[in-house]
Amino acid sequence: MEFVLLIFLPVIFAVLVPFVYKKIKGIHTGWFVLVVPLVLFGYYASFLPLVMDGGHAISEMKWIPSLGIAFTSYIDGLSLLFTLLITGIGSLVVLYSVFYMDREKEDLGSFYVYLLMFMTAMLGVVQSDNTMTLYLFWELTSISSFLLIGFWYTKDKSRFGALKSMMITVFGGLMMLGAFILLSIMGETFSVRELIAEAPELVSHPYFTLALVLLLLGAFTKSAQFPFYIWLPDAMEAPTPVSAYLHSATMVKAGIYLVARFTPIFGSASTWIWLVTGIGLLTLFWGSFFAVKQTDLKAILAFSTVSQLGLIMSLLGAGAISYHATAAVFGFATYAAIFHLINHAAFKGGLFMIAGIIDHETGTRDIRKLGGLMSVMPISFTVAAIGSLSMAGLPPFSGFLSKEMFLESMVALRHFELFNFDTWGILFPIVAWIASVFTFTYSMYFVLKTFMGQKKFDQLPTQPHEAPIGMLISPMILATIVILVFFIPNVIGKWMIKPAVMAIQPTLYANPSAIDIHVKAWHGFGAAGLWLTIGVVAFGTLLYLTIPKWQPLYRMQPDSLSLNNGYDAMMRGSEKGMNRVSRLYMTGKIRTYLLYMFAFMSVTIIALLFLKDAFVLDMNSFAAITLYGSLNAIVLILSVGFVVFAKSRLAAIIALGGVGYSVALFFVIFKAPDLALTQLVIETVSVALFLLAFKHLPALSTHGETKRNKMVNLIVSLSVGVMVTLVALSSHSQKMIPSISQYYKDTVKTEAAGGNIVNVILVDYRGFDTLFEIAVLAIAGIAVLGMIRLRVSRKEPTDENE
Amino acid sequence: MELILSILIGILFTAAVYLILSRSLLKVILGTGLLSHGAHLLILTMGGLGGTAPPVLIDGVTDFADPLPQALILTAIVISFGVTAVMLVMAYRMYAVHQTDNMNELRGNDEHD
């Protein structure tokens, strides 16, 4: 079977959802939807044995073969791992949502359509081998995330959060598209596999670094890295199942995926290592630090997600060092990254679900109002505790293992000597450790403040009680996984992590089993990780206990300096600011616009005329000056003067007629009798028209033009006049090729059976012009008729289609 | 002769643009009239002014003025006549509705900014 089609299974299923939702009222729509991720999970799991041996599977569906764009599903260790996460967590989330989303009150039809759309998008992102379709799915995740965050679209915050997340992630997506385009130029292919194969040649390409930076912009925005993370907390306006699914377990990991996937291409560059590791660590620190500031349960989790994503990111960066240093400890980092990614998906998904349950059962997520819930919600508490402790990095939970590996990797960075790491390398373990302390603190803060301490049930909107069992199933499963993994880390390692690591660093290992890493909970007293963990717990506990003392310090950061404020200012700027900018030049006056036009034209053309050495004056080619010509020129100038300076309407119109007659005279002088005749008659009719049309107009007035106005007008009009004259002289002086007119003179009698060349040109040689020129006249006729006769009246300012 | 005509055309354009930039609707329209005169003369000039006879076949005459620009001008004249008529009536209707011929008072307001 072409399993690439399975990517589309959810979205095809989504087409049925509104129908099911409308027709089958008795059963929660979620039950139907649940089938999709479950089936997919089962199917994709069957690939496990294949990738475990380092194999891969490809299935392709062509889209635009002539450009090399196709839907290609490429399943190797890395994409399979993500695929299983997407479908696995997806199943649990849908199950959870069945109990979370009210069948009566919520628009489940739309909800599940968006969710299924997202599932397709996410599967597409991680399986696509073709960068263009990868981009397609990438944007689709942004769009479905937009729709899901804005699910409660009547709430201002939902709309705001939806837009914010879309703006930031789409921006990243576009930059990533730029990177893909650059890569396609460099490697002449859209296929990631082929690009990886060409990786050694790509490095020396001048666009290499640009592509690298653009790609990372895509990854960092999606994975909420500093400073782009600001969309993630606002994304918490989405229904909680969405937060658990998109904004912690899957979509935000797309950036991680991207970095992992492109490591074979960019990993060897120092820029890559520095950026990925550095930004990752900064994000880790920043997120964990600000998590303690939050008071909303979901906001704490959002910041924690930001910080954990930073952690994984920094590990991937550190893992890339193994291209330069063979020490096993560097290979360790990549392993740890994947390991932590799995663990994070499990514990954070669970925690989000618990936050949703608390919200559901107590009516609030404000941690200041919560407390002492343990007694009424024991199961929730257990799950929350497991998740939090795992997040804090304590045994016997999976987080402990990967966290310790993380600390080890950071410590190992000290030993790396390239790219200035010998100078700055010491910073990495320090930042990592401090961030871990805060991680411990916010983990405690989350679970203890909510479940322990004083009962404040009177402050809660609803009387709390334990959630229905259906809602608890999913978090309980996740909690079980968290514990299970701690005891069988190497099974997970063999089945999932090693194949993924192999995919990230294909050149370093012959097959997944060649990766020589064995995870142990206990490394002996000599291990740096152990002591660091002990330190984390000690300081973390201290910090947690003193939270009331130092939490107010956060208020010292002025709001105006926050990144959120920066975003808000940008959006405000894009509305009000742009409006103000636009008003600067959009005066609404036609004169202004014409001034821009004329000034631009005349200045540009005159300047270019001299810049391009195009101004030539060759008097030899000119015809002799004649008396009648000169006299008529004077008459014409005088008439023009009358038109410009006339004080009365009538005089101006007649002067214009005078100009026309004098032009007709020129036609006589320069041997154009047809023109002269036509001009004379037309001028007469025109003057009559002018008089008819303007009989009602008031007397000529300057309408209070100032001297300055007039001066500007004069300068601009003079420069237009000068431009016309100069170009005319130059063009006439550079007649380089004789006109085609000779042909008409030769053939008018013989071929066209005529004598008046001008007329024959008009009706024969260029009769087509004439045909449409009379069309212009005809349209002018009906236009005048229409303008005069038709007066649709409607009251302003009502608008269209009345 | 081309020199004089070129300068003349320049003057026509200057006057035309000056009028078009003014505030009075009538002057603006007069300006467009001058503009088309200038353009037509320019076409004629660009064809060369040296011909000694009209481009009509008469035995014995060989040095015609260039007929092609003349044909183009004829087309252009008729077109500008049509356009001018439309513009005149439009101006006239506009005055009837807005009761002003001051271009400055005809600002397009950017509604709902």
Added chain:
Amino acid sequence: MKTNDVILQTTAKVVFFIIFLFSIHIFFAGHYAPGGGFVGGLLTTGAIVLLLLAFDLRTIQQILPFNFTVMTAIGLLLALGTAAGSIFFNVPFFTHAFSDFDLPLFGHTSLHTAMLFDSGVYLVVVGSAITIIQSIGGDD
């Protein structure tokens, strides 16, 4: 535009016919000498304008009971039809045909499809120019 000047009206009628005949002459001369459909049409228009000045609109509509919009359309059709005739012979659009005939009364005459085209031009010019003038003149 209501005038009752009998002398003016009589003169106008006479001059109208003179100009009208002249315009017809100019129209036919077009192919060999200065003139043609445009100038012919415009002169005819001028003649009609003269009538308009002497009489009022309604009277003119009685004298010349044409729908000038329709006249414009007919002119366009004539011009297009002449040009499009060549489509049926599968030669390039606008390919004219001409031939000399010996006709009774007219004697040796050269008939050229370009003349047909030019009469289309004539009709359009008259039709649309009068439409314009009538519209403006008829509006109060």
Added chain:
Amino acid sequence: MNMINLLLFPIIIPFFFAMILLFFKEQVVVQRVLTLIGLALSLVASFWLIATVKTEGIQSVTLGSWPAPFGITMVSDMFSAMLVTTTIIITFFVVVYSFSSIGVERERFFYYPAILFMITGINGAFTTGDIFNMFVFFEVLLIASYLLIVLGGEKRQLRESIKYILVNVISSAIFVITVAYLYSIVGTLNMADISVKIAEINQPGIVSVIAILFLIVFGIKGAIFPLYFWLPNSYAAPPIPVLALFGALLTKVGVYAITRTYTLFFVHDIGFTHQFLMILSLLTIIAGCIGALAYFDVKQIIIYNIIIAVGVILFGVAQMNTSGLEGAVYYLIHDMLIKGALFVLIGIIIYVTGTSNLRQMGGLIKTHGTLGWTYLIAAFGLAGIPPLSGFIGKVLITKGAFEADHVIGSIIILASSLVVLLSVIRIFIYAFWGTQKNDLPVRDSRTYRQLMFPAVMLVLISVAYGVGTEWLMPYMTDAANVLADPSIYINAVLKE
């Protein structure tokens, strides 16, 4: 069957039907039926034309059987044939939209003939191979557009029409003098012949200056920086169907003319002329972006998006390499389709809410779901989200720019997509999300459905255009090849 006049049919059929309609001024039903028949026939002809061009190469006919540079040559290469076809498709649906929106008064006063005349002019401008003839067709489409913009004689219409006509009269005058300048130097008007002769004299400085003049002339119509200022207010004045036609078609004629002249005539001093074009196109994008964000009026938002698109297309042209040109062709047709669709859609939004002010809208998704989702698809299409229609064009343009080492330009193009997205998604968020601000005016649901039909069709066509890229690709390649290599065009025209 070999029809040498085939390429004229998309011009002549609308022209013919426009004349016929003049006989039925008062019979609205006859007018509607005949207009649709005329457009349908033109569409058939234009599809036939595309097929012919595909199999037999560029079609050209020199009218009146005169040999090539002396008569007027009409030329249909793939580029122009596709533009002609797109024009007719859009017009067809906009006409259908007009049935339920424009009102009987306008229909009785030459509304349909004006549209058909305008299509005649547009298709003529796309097809002509003669620079002066292009001027004539410009005038045909312009004068028809004067009629359309002012028809109805409302206060705002009159105020803006007079400015519109003024700007265009000026640009026409400059057009004529520019043609005269060029004629003086190369002594010919046939476009292929001009190309040959400019090559012969190796494009001296004066020709490059004239190139910039052409850019200015067409730039006024195509609304490039700094010549676009007149456009936003003028376009907002007429009723929606007219705005849709203007927005989708008129500026594109200017863009076409720039593309044609800058790929056929002025190709010997690219470092100067095309660099100039590129800078202006980038400034156009920026100016358009500012405007698209600055206003809360749905019409203004989409109108400013016209300007952005013009910049993007011309940026592609300025690259003068295969990717850039192919992208420009692709994007140009996409933009015509999607703009037609978007204008019609916002027309429906305005119809439903009775206002074009975003701040007074809200919560429409509840009552008008189909409209909302159709709009959203169109909006994403405009922003170039794959697999919708704007995507491939933008990718190819960016690729072309990177290939030509214009890094900053490429990034601006990519970033402009974000602004486009923001501007159109704002309409979605304000109009469709949120809560209803005030009661909707009472509307006839039958009319609503009739309005939706053409909108949905146009969006579907644009979606098909994006998804079906592969089928279109050979045509796009043909079109771009002719643009990239002037000799193909020249040989086709001056073959004897």
